[in-house]
Amino acid sequence: xxxxxxxxxxxxxxxxxxxxxxxxxxxxxxxxxxxxxxxxxxxxxxxxxxxxxxxxxxxxxxxxxxxxxxxxxxxxxxxxxxxxxxxxxxxxxxxxxxxxxxxxxxxxxxxxxxxxxxxxxxxxxxxxxxxxxxxxxxxxxxxxxxxxxxxxxxxxxxxxxxxxxxxxxxxxxxxxxxxxxx
Numbered sequence: 001x002x003x004x005x006x007x008x009x010x011x012x013x014x015x016x017x018x019x020x021x022x023x024x025x026x027x028x029x030x031x032x033x034x035x036x037x038x039x040x041x042x043x044x045x046x047x048x049x050x051x052x053x054x055x056x057x058x059x060x061x062x063x064x065x066x067x068x069x070x071x072x073x074x075x076x077x078x079x080x081x082x083x084x085x086x087x088x089x090x091x092x093x094x095x096x097x098x099x100x101x102x103x104x105x106x107x108x109x110x111x112x113x114x115x116x117x118x119x120x121x122x123x124x125x126x127x128x129x130x131x132x133x134x135x136x137x138x139x140x141x142x143x144x145x146x147x148x149x150x151x152x153x154x155x156x157x158x159x160x161x162x163x164x165x166x167x168x169x170x171x172x173x174x175x176x177x178x179x180x181x182x
Contacts, residue, residue: 001096002077007175008097009033009083009168012090012141013104014132016114018155022104022164023086029165030082030172036075038068038087045071056124065092072097082172088137091144099175101145102168103138104155 011023020037027035042048047068048058060068069092076083076097085093090101106114111132115125131137141150151171153164176182 005080006082009100010098011086011102016111017104017106019086023084026084033082036085090141101150103141103152
């Protein structure tokens with residue numbers, strides 16, 4: 001199994017917690033990071049089997065997951081690039097792909113506001129609100145990755161986002177030194 005040759009970060013959390021914005025900011029703020037938005041890959045390369053109208057989401061079957069992972073493998077292990085990936089489900093990916101897993105959390109009032117802004121229907125809003133309240137993404141990450149690789153960060157304000165980016169910057173430098181990537 002091939003290991004990453006650069007530093008790989010996974011940004012995860014309930015939809016609306018700011019994963020894509022955070023990942024894009026990390027790619028912009030940290031040197032030589034490429035951003036991979038998994039949701040976009042799923043749509044562009046049709047890594048889904050059907051569409052659920054009620055939940056307004058693509059249905060990804062096991063076969064779709066396998067094709068997605070096969071597509072992503074060389075992006076995360078085949079080059080010396082540093083990569084930041086964002087996706088709501090962390091358990092999908094092999095643990096060996098990521099050096100750092102950031103779980104974003106958001107206050108329920110703020111999350112509901114963000115989901116409404118995205119025009120999510122009530123069923124989809126309720127499902128995502130429940131997932132955030134039950135800490136589904138946090139528990140999933142803690143079960144799938146080593147304890148020292150997972151950091152949970154609140155992402156309600158711009159100041160919190162900047163603090164998280166600073167924390168990630170420091171951790172990336174530690175990882176580069178520890179892995180001999182410098």
